Amino acid sequence: MFRVLIAVGLLAWTGLSRTATGADATDAQGEVDSARRDALLSQAQDCELRNDYADAERLLRKAAKFPADERVSAEILVRRGDCFMKRGKEHRAYELYKKAIEQYSLYIPFEGVVERLRAVAERFASGEASWFGVKERDMAIEIYELIIAKASSAKQAPADTLRLAQLQTEGDQKLEAVQTYRDLMKRYPKAPEVPEARLDLARLLLDLAKGGDGDGALARQAQHELDLYLQAFPDHSRRAEAETWEAVANERQANALYRLGEFYLRPSHSSVGAARRYLHDVVREYPSAMSADLAKITLARLDQKGIQEPEEAGQPQAAPVAAGVGHAAVVPPPIRPPDKDLTPEKAAPPRPAKTLQAADQVEKWLLPLEDLSEDTGEKAK
Structure with a gap:
């Protein structure tokens, strides 16, 4: 029994020794990896001081292969991005900064990384990131959208939103820019960027109105x-x-009313009353506009010629135009089909009366003489 206990003790001691040896080996390997990583980081720093950013990025990439905590991993990502920025490789820098802010936002100098992203975006917007100076506004817009999504409550958020709207306006995203301007004024109503945003939005709406404004809604906005x-x-x-x-804006709206007045003076849409109302609206509401002078000339011409609205019985009256315009529009009277020509020369000849055929001469259709209240010989008797 005593020998059995000794054997069990020896086996337990051997297992513990192996476990301790394995743990020691793991710890030792971790220390070796940490030392190698720190050495690579130190070498990379020396390269950065010598402005040798290509070798610095290569050493940092090697250091990233060794296990590290979140703080060290975030630091390596940001430093690699800085190396690419120094070398003029903005696309690679953006990828690394984006990864750092999305995966390690708690372990990076957040404002510093956001400022780096702004710098990358402006290089894309100005064309500095392209060999031939081509402006990559889409990339700049994407970066500012990332900044706003990750730092919507930051102090610079209103300025970032304004810059995003300006980039959208310069590119082919004008409708998106309208919404961005409105979002800025809604989210940050007291921000110092609001006056700029409101004025830029008005300019953008007028620019969009040049492509066709229908009832003038864009000009009114x-x-x-x-x-x-x-x-x-x-x-x-x-x-x-x-x-x-x-x-x-006043000239645009006055011109729209003046063109409506001209429209109702055309022979195919003649409605002098409606034309006069629109022309008088131009003179009354926009007296300083060039279209007001044209409206006065047109009204004087109508007065000189004595052209008045024909008074026809049953002619429809003016109906209000679409909501928001604020001016009356006249519905032209429906086109009445021409009356039939009933002159004797063109009137259709009367149809001949149908003659009674032999087959129709049946006695059952004849009434008895007594029903006709005529005296007969028998009744006289």
Whole structure:
């Protein structure tokens, strides 16, 4: 029995020794890896000091292969991104900064990385990131969208949103820019960027109106934004520019009314009453517009010729136009089909009466004589 106990003890001691040896080996390997990683990081730092960013990035990439905690991994990503930026490789730098801010936001100098992303975006926007100076606004827009998504409550968020809207305006995303401007004013109503955003939005709406404005909704929205700007920011540095754009908006709306007046003077859509109303609206609401002078000339011509609206019985009256326009529009009277020509020469000849055929001469259709109240010989008797 005693021998059995000794054997069991020896086996247990051997197992513990092996376990301790394995743990020691793992710890030793970890220390070796850590030492190698630190050596590579130190060598990379020396290369960075010598402005040898290609070798520095290569050493950092090797160091990233060794196990490390989140703080060290985040540091390596940011430093690699810096090396690519120094070498003018903005696409690679953006990939690394993006990975760092998405995976290690708690372990990086957040504001510093966001500032690096802004720098990358501006290089894309200016064309510095391209060999031939081609502006890559889509890349810049993507980066600013990432910044706003990750730092929407940061102090620079209103400025970042304004810059995003400006890039969208410069590119082919004008409708998206309209929404971005409105989001900025809704989320940050007291931000110092609001006056710029409101004025830029008005300019963008007027620019969109040039491509076709239908009932003038875009011009009216631009006018609304300009009115708010002039009322809320009377001392803003761009007030003179706002007044100029307000004159443009007034001219656009006056011209739209004047063209409606001309439309109803055409022979195919003649409605002098509607034309006069639109022309008078131009003169009354936009007296300083060029279209007002044209409207006065047209009204004087109508008065000189004595052209009045024909008074026809049953002619439809003016109906209000689509909501929001604020002017009456006349519905042209329906086209009445021409009356039939009933002159004797063109009138259809009367149809001949149908003659009674032999087959129709049946006695059952004849009434008895007594029913005709005629005296017969028998009744006389």
